[in-house]
């Protein structure tokens with residue numbers, strides 16, 4: 199090994215020993231400022247002291263800055279069509295309108311309902327699910343959306359083959375904003391309109407308020423029937439369907455879980471105003487009955503409001 203140039207070894211030695219050895223007793227104390235042998239104090243160099251005492255403070259400040267950065271832009275909003283396989287299992291944030299009335303069904307593991315609905319952000323549609331344990335908490339927090347509601351969601355994405363969905367585990371992962379009604383329509387006037395056509399650019403999924411007289415009520419729960427169904431006639435001939443899911447009546451306490459009749463349903467002849475999202479199916483005549491046309495999907499029990507009373511409820515009468 200080549201000999202070290204003269205002076206270097208002495209320099210390193212002198213430089214380190216006056217830092218790591220106690221100047222009072224000469225023994226090695228390493229980074230300690232209080233000698234463990236003679237109990238006397240030996241201040242390290244200024245820059246060493248600054249680094250030593252300021253670094254915990256710097257660490258705290260930096261953690262705060264990281265936390266702030268995460269809160270501020272941790273999960274940037276994504277357009278639904280930009281979501282791809284590489285986002286699988288990631289937390290994603292997106293916002294849009296609920297496409298149709300959410301469905302709730304008894305979950306396989308029991309103990310509650312599984313909730314499922316779709317969200318449309320105009321770039322695409324995405325399915326959102328919540329399992330029994332979270333559906334109950336969402337209902338209690340008033341965070342189960344209705345058709346046409348604007349929702350913002352931060353949740354876990356799962357992609358399996360062609361199936362894309364996000365799963366909500368807690369009510370604070372969704373914020374629901376009830377849309378204001380865009381216009382007020384008479385039931386018969388609405389029945390005469392076609393989607394996308396003037397007047398008023400009436401379109402699917404728009405939130406509207408409609409008034410009319412109840413001409414048909416189906417408020418008895420039957421197998422395979424998931425909604426209470428009404429028909430309203432306005433100041434003309436045509437009528438429009440109105441639907442509210444049984445699950446919604448249950449989750450809002452209008453009926454008990456085992457109830458087979460919604461006693462609070464408006465009766466035939468009652469004049470009511472309803473608010474909800476518009477759904478449209480091409481009208482056709484089936485077995486002599488007119489089917490299709492507009493339906494208003496009511497989101498909340500309170501969105502069916504009486505204007506004046508009718509006869510007591512008579513179910514299944516046209």
Ligand SMILES: [Zn+2]
Nearest residue numbers: 220223233236
């Ligand atoms: Zn000492």
